[in-house]
Each structure stands twice: as structure tokens, then as C-alpha cells.
Amino acid sequence: MAQKIEKHRSQDGYLIIESLMALLLGATIALTFIFTSTSNLTKSDRLRKELLMKSICEEQMNLLIENPPRFDERLTLTAEETNFEYKEENGSDKYEKTYKIKTTYKRLEIPGLDQIQGKDEQNEDENAQTNQKIMENVKNNIKEMIWQVRIEVIDPDEPENIFSLSSYLYNDKAMVKIDAL
Numbered sequence: 001m002a003q004k005i006e007k008h009r010s011q012d013g014y015l016i017i018e019s020l021m022a023l024l025l026g027a028t029i030a031l032t033f034i035f036t037s038t039s040n041l042t043k044s045d046r047l048r049k050e051l052l053m054k055s056i057c058e059e060q061m062n063l064l065i066e067n068p069p070r071f072d073e074r075l076t077l078t079a080e081e082t083n084f085e086y087k088e089e090n091g092s093d094k095y096e097k098t099y100k101i102k103t104t105y106k107r108l109e110i111p112g113l114d115q116i117q118g119k120d121e122q123n124e125d126e127n128a129q130t131n132q133k134i135m136e137n138v139k140n141n142i143k144e145m146i147w148q149v150r151i152e153v154i155d156p157d158e159p160e161n162i163f164s165l166s167s168y169l170y171n172d173k174a175m176v177k178i179d180a181l
Helices: 002-007 016-066 113-117 126-145
Strands: 080-086 097-107 146-154 162-170
Touching: 016 080, 016 097, 016 146, 016 162, 126 146
Parallel strands: none
Antiparallel strands: 080 097, 097 146, 146 162
16 A cells, blocks of 8 residues: 555655756756857957958058058068047947057068079079079169068057958159169
8 A cells, every 4th residue: 555655656846956946957958048148249249349440441541542652661660550530420439548559660572683593603604694693683673673661550549459450552763773784
């Protein structure tokens, strides 16, 4: 008879372990949802800052291409640093700040003919000397005609957040000089 009573015992309630598992599952789902939402908001904010810095950089590059500086050796000595104030048109103060813009100029450097051909020693024949002189003429003229420029936009709140853009500028006032062979 004792066996019959145990078999017919009521199974109506939940055990405490079942309740805890249900709570754990619910908490996991809620935390996943919260984490995903905040992660998406953070990534959207970072993408907006990056796109803003990109547009500032492109605007500065376009201004530089339209109005190039006077090309001389002083440009390569130090980087030019300026500030750019950005203000939202819709009145949001979150992105209104002053960005730092760093502009660096370099002359275009072309390697020597031996480096291009992968040779370690110089050939002494007449053809190699002529090729070397032609290459030196090209190298010197390109050095004056084409300049490299790099513009970096630095976020003042996060100095490690930098967007950079590089391009070539053409010096239309440079004179092509061809030395006699």
C-alpha cells in the first residue's frame, strides 16, 4: 500500500531548481538584448564620428587641390597644424567641437635605376650609363613636379581616433629640365 501512495503523489508544483533555471534563462535573454542594443548604439556613434572626420578630411583635401601652396623645401620641414570648428546644422551639441588637422608634404621619391631593376652593382657599359642619366633626369623632374600630401583629422576627445587621407599634388609651375646625355 505504501508503494501505491508514492506513485499517486501530486506533481503540481515546480521544484526550486526548475524555477532558478527559468530565471537564469530569462536573465540571459534580457542581458543579450541589452548588450546588443547598447553595442549597436556605440557602433553607430563611432561610425558617425568616423564619417564626420572623413568628410572634414575630404573637404580639406579638395580645398588644397583647388588652391595648392607654393611648392618649396619649407613645406617638407614640419607638418602644418590647424584647427577646424564643426557645428551641427540641426543644433545638436554632441558633435560640436574643434578638430585638429595636420597636413604633411613630401616630395615624390623614385628609387634609382639599379634598385628598380634589382641590381646591386653598376654596369660600366655605355647603354647603362645613358639609362642612368635618363633615369636621373626623370627622377629630378618628377621630384619637382609631383608632391605627396597627407591630411590627418584628429578627434580632440579621443586623440587615438585619427582619420587620414593621402594624395598627390601637381606643381604646375615646375620647369622640366633635361640635362644633356
